Amino acid sequence: DTAVSQTPKYLVTQMGNDKSIKCEQNLGHDTMYWYKQDSKKFLKIMFSYNNKELIINETVPNRFSPKSPDKAHLNLHINSLELGDSAVYFCASSLAGTGTETQYFGPGTRLLVL
Amino acid sequence: GENVEQHPSTLSVQEGDSAVIKCTYSDSASNYFPWYKQELGKGPQLIIDIRSNVGEKKDQRIAVTLNKTAKHFSLHITETQPEDSAVYFCAASNTGNQFYFGTGTSLTVIP
Numbered sequence: 028d029t030a031v032s033q034t035p036k037y038l039v040t041q042m043g044n045d046k047s048i049k050c051e052q053n054l055g056h057d058t059m060y061w062y063k064q065d066s067k068k069f070l071k072i073m074f075s076y077n078n079k080e081l082i083i084n085e086t087v088p089n090r091f092s093p094k095s096p097d098k099a100h101l102n103l104h105i106n107s108l109e110l111g112d113s114a115v116y117f118c119a120s121s122l123a124g125t126g127t128e129t130q131y132f133g134p135g136t137r138l139l140v141l
Numbered sequence: 142g143e144n145v146e147q148h149p150s151t152l153s154v155q156e157g158d159s160a161v162i163k164c165t166y167s168d169s170a171s172n173y174f175p176w177y178k179q180e181l182g183k184g185p186q187l188i189i190d191i192r193s194n195v196g197e198k199k200d201q202r203i204a205v206t207l208n209k210t211a212k213h214f215s216l217h218i219t220e221t222q223p224e225d226s227a228v229y230f231c232a233a234s235n236t237g238n239q240f241y242f243g244t245g246t247s248l249t250v251i252p
Contacts, residue, residue, distance in 0.1 A: 031184070068228055070185070070242040082239070117184050126234040127173035127192065132184030 030054050031133035033118050039139045040108055048103045048136045050118030056131075058124030059101035061093060062117040064135070070117070076101055077124050105138075113140045143168040145233050147243025154221050155251050162246045164231035165213040171233040174207060174214045175240070179228045188229075189216070221250045 031052045040046055052059065058077040064070050074093045075082045081093065090106045105112060118133040144167040154160045166174075172193035177185035191198045191205045191214065198205050202221075207214040218225055231243040 068179075068245045068247075070230060070245075072239055072241075075239060119184075126236050126239060129175065129187045129190070130240060132177075132186065134182075134184050 031118055031120055031131050033116075033133040033136050035136060036134065037137050037139075039141065041141055042108055042110060044108050045104070045106045046108060046138075047105070048116055048118075048138075050101050050103070050133060051099055052118075052120040052131070052133075053099065054120055054122075054131060056120040056122050057098065058121050059095070060119040060121075060130065061101065061103050062119060062132075064115040064117060066114070073103075073116075074101075075124060108140045110140050113138055143171055143233050143235075143241040145231060145241045145243045147231050147246060149246060150244065151247045151249075153249045153251060156221060156223060158221055160216075160218045160221055160225070160248055160250075162216045162229055162231070162248075163213060164215070164233075164243050165211075166233040166241075167212065168233065168235070169209075169212065170235045171241075172236075173234045174205070175232050175234070176203075176205060176216050177230045177232065177242075179230065179245075181227075185230055218248075221248075223250050223252050226250045 034049045060075045061073040073087045092104045095101045115135045119130040121130045147164045175190035178188045179185040202219045204217040229246045232240045234240045
């Protein structure tokens with residue numbers, strides 16, 4: 028069974044559209060994350076979230092918003108998509124979010140904004 | 142915040158040779174240093190990690206060393222194999238629940 032899954036795997040859309048990426052983990056973890064990986068492979072944290080706290084990287088535009096219907100899911104909503112949003116987005120999870128434990132990554136969603 | 146630098150950005154080695162990737166960090170409060178391997182089209186996967194109370198850790202062909210005084214840590218892969226070809230990321234973290242990743246090293250093992 029896949030530990031961290033994301034859908035869709037590929038997403039091609041037009042500028043200005045609104046889209047969502049879904050993430051689910053079946054590890055029983057308390058904390059989930061969203062990362063953005065740009066064309067140079069640089070991995071940057073966007074959000075970390077557990078049932079108590081949402082931590083937002085201050086450089087992330089407010090067009091991006093995480094939504095968690097329950098502990099096992101953390102979806103990423105993106106409004107008014109821009110060309111610069113094209114990237115690979117990874118969801119990850121960890122047991123407690125202490126910062127000193129393994130993070131398990133999903134397979135990524137490749138977003139292309141035209 | 143933390144700043145993690147990683148070198149080299151690309152590395153090619155002959156099969157059977159060793160590969161070394163180095164990272165430096167800036168925040169002395171960082172106390173957890175994982176290494177992730179990312180294969181083409183996949184998400185990063187943890188291969189080894191080290192905590193600040195340990196100077197070296199080894200797992201079969203992979204080892205990591207940490208020099209807290211100098212604020213640098215390194216990944217060593219011995220007897221490289223073609224399946225070791227991937228992008229490797231170092232990261233630094235503390236109890237603030239945020240990983241700061243290095244810029245990645247693309248390793249190619251030439252058969």
